[in-house]
Amino acid sequence: MKWNSRIIELINIKYPLIMGAFGGWGKAKFASCFSNAGGLGVIAALNFPDFKDFKNDLLLMNELTSKPYGINLSLPHHNLQLNDNRKNQEKTKERYLRYVEIALNLGINVFTTSGYRADFVGRRVHDSGALWVHKCVLIKHALSAEKLGADAITLVGLEGTGFKNPTTQTTLINITNAKKQLKIPIIAAGGIGDANGFLSALLMGADAVCLGTALMETEECPVPDKIKQKWLSSNIFHSSFYNKIYNYNVKNFMAPSTAIGHNDRILSLGDFIKNLIENAENRLKSLGFSKDSVYIS
Ligand SMILES: Cc1cc2nc3c(=O)[nH]c(=O)nc-3n(C[C@H](O)[C@H](O)[C@H](O)COP(=O)(O)O)c2cc1C
Known part of the structure; x- marks a missing residue:
């Protein structure tokens, strides 16, 4: 089945799948497997405090995949908060723009930002004709990013891991309402x-x-097998597990979400995506869908 959607057309990927930004792990070896499997692999720039290492990882990525991939720049609020002194803010911005320059010079044309006050990245990226995808957790922030020119929005629901706002809504409420309010594509x-x-x-x-x-x-996620096995046997329905996710607490930033409960064994990333797509196609067929291509709109 051929998959199509506004995001597929915008980014030129096979399936409507975007890799999350991974602090610590979002590097070429992992991200290239996602791109090779038909989605958009994402390298998180902040994993490389040294710009030379960042550039080398992008060069490695170019060896490992010929498919599109993106860069993530996470902007936690403590880096760019309004009351931080202006000099620090400017220094942080300069640093982020160095990452952007390095990536643009290597021809990368998808930039994802997450967090706060990312429009300076969006403007620079647009000056070079590249795409700016912003990630946030509130529809009101998504609407602001749309106004500021973002090409697409990733909207994270309460179920997701990562930074939250105390008023974060569930994925169901976020996406159904965002669909009514946003004109640009939604992830x-x-x-x-x-x-x-x-x-x-x-x-x-x-x-x-x-x-x-x-x-x-x-398999390709660079975490020891022992930890993966522990996650596989987690009880996602126990409050000690899900409270870490559903409560707003920056300390739990890297805790796995309940999405961990969908896996029953460790698969290669390629097989994981292959199964996901095959199962989705079978599900569509079981609902009576008989076409060779599907357009999500
Ligand atoms: C280990 C880990 C590290 C992450 N690091 C970042 C990060 O540095 N920046 C960011 O924007 N999101 C980060 N995220 C959040 C993901 O990009 C994504 O938004 C989130 O995982 C989606 O929810 P899910 O985990 O339920 O699929 C991280 C997630 C995980 C699991």
Whole structure:
């Protein structure tokens, strides 16, 4: 089945799948497997405090995949908060723009930002004709980013891991409402890890899905097997597990979300995506869909 959506057309990928930004792990070896499997692999620039290492990782990525991939720049609020002194703000911005320059010089044309006050990145990226995809957790921030020119929005629901706002809504509420309010394409994130969740997010109005936690149990995710095994046997329905995710607490930033519960064994990233897509296609067929191509809109 051929998959199509506004995000597929914009980014030129095979499936409507975007890799989450991974602090610590979002590097070429991992991200290239996602791109090679038909989605958009993402390298998180802040994993490389040294710009030379960043450039080398992009060069490695170019050896490992010929498919599109993106760069993430996360902007946690403590870096750019309004009351930080102006000199520090400017220094931080300069640093982020160095990452952008390095990536642009190597021909990368998809930049994802997450967090706060990312429009300076968006403007620079647009000056070079590249795409700016902004990730946030509130529809009001998504609307601001749209006004500031973002080409697409990733909206993370309460189910997702990562930074939250105390008023963060669920993926269901976020995406169905964002679909009514935003004109630009929407990428759904938060708690998605199997074919049913993937299809549901698309039916809610998303143009693509962003996977984070679900990828943590794949072979290529650079986490020791012992930890992956522990996650596989986690009880996601126990409050000690899900409270870490559903409560707003920056300390739990890297805790896996309940999306971890969709996996029952460790697969290669390629097989994980292959299964997800095959199961989604079978599900569509079981609902009576008989065409060779699907356009999500
Ligand atoms: C280990 C880990 C590290 C992450 N690091 C970042 C990061 O540095 N920046 C960011 O914007 N999001 C980060 N995220 C969040 C993901 O990009 C994505 O938004 C989130 O995982 C989606 O929800 P899910 O985990 O339920 O799929 C991270 C997620 C995980 C699991």
